[in-house]
Amino acid sequence: MAAEAPGSKSAKANVNLSTADLALDHYVAVTTEGESAGVVQLFAEDFNQKIQASNAQSNSRNEVVKSLKKQKGEKLNCTVSTDIIEESSDYMVAKVTLKFEDFTKTDLVTLERVGNDWKVTSSVNSYK
Template sequence: MVETFVTSLVNGTVSYDKKMFANNFEYINTANNNKLNKKKFLKLLEQNKGLEFDAKTSYEILEETNDICIAKSVCQFSDFSRVDYITLAKTGEGWKITKVMTTYP
């Protein structure tokens, strides 16, 4: 799920986006304190559909229990980095992303 999310960000693919996110999904960009719900975030991803970014990506699972997971993804661009902290929860429909916090260290 985390890999699919990261890939969709840099490759502009949106085929799984509606299934990836929980209904109570929240996105927070800490650089400008911009907050988006699921509907607004999906609209943003749709606007970027087909845009491919030149970035090296990686991710790691920081913590995982039976029903919650916290991951960190890094997108390294030529002159800056984007770090996403991704929270997932196990639901009746499988794992869903419930929150993404983006930082630019």
């Protein structure tokens, strides 16, 4: 049997999420660069996304994963910066800022250690 090529991007690929930094980097790749490998693995079972806007929205893990899978290969035309707001041995809060031409999206991302991996447990988005 042939092994999977090192660069292949299968949606069911196992992604290294052994540190908070690796998980955060993968979250950014999934949400801004259309990366599809490990999307399901990245989000905790109880993940929830909140969008703060004139009409606040909330999205479940399944809704977010489904949406991100549809964006496979699509790269957002924005500048990305990340700042770690708080970090401990099993918890991290990061601010991911996406600067587009006409607006800025701020994403407060919470990650937690679940077993040997790090998972994204929540995301709160706001726009300016």
